[in-house]
Amino acid sequence: MDYKRLTDQQIVALAREGREAAFRELIARYERPVLSLIYRLVRDREKAEDLAQDSFIKVLNALDRYDPSYKFSSWMFKIAHNTALDHLRKKGLDTLSLDGSPHAATADETAASVLTAISEDETPEEYTANRELGAEIERAIARLRPEYRTAITLWHAEARPYEEIAEIMGVPLGTVKTYIHRARNELKQHLAHLRI
Amino acid sequence: MSESILHPGADQLEAYVEGTLDEAQQAVLESHLLGCPRCQAELEEWRGLFAALSSMPQLEPSAGFADRVMAHVTLPRSAAARLADRARRWLPRSTLGWALVTLFLALPVAAAAAALAWIAATPWLSLDGVLLWGFEKATAGAAWLTSQASALVLQSRPALWLTGSIETLVATAGLRGIGAAAALFGLIVVASAWILYQNLFRPHTRDVTYAHYSF
Incomplete structure (x- = not known):
């Protein structure tokens, strides 16, 4: 069976029948967006991966109780968002560590914890320029409030509509619009020196 | 361009x-943009x-991410597997x-085989006759049971x-009174059915509950 052609709802239905391949397809579809969203909230590569793992475990073990009349992606992102926020609340963390995990003990661990983006076909010059721009954007995003980070990541990086972001974050639509508008204005100021 | 122009x-x-x-807003803005380098x-x-x-960019999870997740996921059993388990x-x-079960299951088979052999060996008995006799007895038994139960x-x-x-x-309220009571009862039944439908079968509206779970 070609799982790639099926919708999320169809994959979920197969997973509920106990097909492991369907579970793995759901992970394949959402591992990158979920990890990216959590990373932009917690700013620690290793911790983000642990929290993404926890989010998937929660969602996949609760599939039999999932209501298919809602979008699977909304549910997945909602759990990921809440898991990351719980972590931030517990640890009182909201800091920037773009250059690697603050918990890394050795240089190798630090290198392993640094953001590793998916690089497409780029020349070395483009790679360097994009990496610098990407790092500046990540730094600017890190300076935003966590709720702004979620909203801006979901709108721009994941192309989610305002309504879905409101569902994911559990706030009214107008609040999401305000978050995104303010976040963009702050980012514009933070990135003004780049003349992007 | 004069500074008195109202910029968007x-x-x-x-x-x-x-x-x-x-x-309309787009058209107004675009016409302004044509002559305003600042905007x-x-x-x-x-x-x-x-x-x-x-x-x-999107982050790439480390190798083995899916395996680590799946190690903590309990796969639901298929309906056929659950039936097989039961x-x-x-x-x-x-x-x-197994020996006892085999003996227990073999008893009725052996009894039926012995009965058939006896019928075949007895010249004044035929299988049709025995079946007819059995059917009549069963019908009579069922009729007796029904009459006893209804009494x-x-x-x-x-x-x-x-x-x-x-x-x-009937003596006190008359047939009209009974009709009115029946209509009222019918109304209550319909109202109850509607309330049940609203609460049990109608899909949820807002308050996004994607799943009913607790962690």
């Missing part, structure tokens, strides 16, 4: 790049920001158990109380 606000330029302005420059800043944010619970677990029900205290109450009701 940053919100409008942002909405223009986002694509959320309506056609063109600001528009380019917004475009640059949108392009930069939309090109934010059936397996009823099966004997020892040789002695028991009709002569029971609740049945006698119910018939007495109906007779009293």
Whole structure:
């Protein structure tokens, strides 16, 4: 069976029948967006991966109780968002560590914890320029409030509509619009020196 | 360009790049942009920001991420597997158990085989005759059981109380009164059914509950 052609709802239905391949397809579809969203909230590569793992475990073990009349992606992102926020609340963390995990003990661990983006076909010059721009954007995003980070990541990086972001974050639509508008204005100021 | 010209606000330029302005607002803005380098420059800043944010990279999980997740996921059993599990619970677990079950199941088969052999060996008996005799006996038995059961029900205290109450009701309220009571009862049944439908079968509305779970 070609799982790639099926919708999320169809994959979920197969997973509920106990097909492991369907579970793995759901992970394949959402591992990158979920990890990216959590990373932009917690700013620690290793911790983000642990929290993404926890989010998937929660969602996949609760599939039999999932209501298919809602979008699977909304549910997945909602759990990921809440898991990351719980972590931030517990640890009182909201800091920037773009250059690697603050918990890394050795240089190798630090290198392993640094953001590793998916690089497409780029020349070395483009790679360097994009990496610098990407790092500046990540730094600017890190300076935003966590709720702004979620909203801006979901709108721009994941192309989610305002309504879905409101569902994911559990706030009214107008609040999401305000978050995104303010976040963009702050980012514009933070990135003004780049003349992007 | 004179400074007295009313320039569009940053919100409008942002909405223009986002694509959320309506056609009329868009047309007004575009005509202003044609002659205003200052707003063109600001528009380019917004475009640059949108392009930069939309090109934010996605992170690649480390190798074995899916395996680590799956190690903590309990796969639901398929319906066939669950049925097989349930059936397996009823099966004997020892040789002695199997022997007893085999003996138990073999008894009726052996009895039926012996009866058939006896019928075949007896010249004044035929299989048709035996089946007909059995059918008649079974029908008569069922009829006797039905009559006994209905007599028991009709002569029971609740049945006698119910018939007495109906007779009293007809004598006092008349047929119209009974009709009115029946209509009221019917109305209550319909209302109850509607309330049940609203609460049990209608899909949920807001308050996004994607799943009913607790962690």
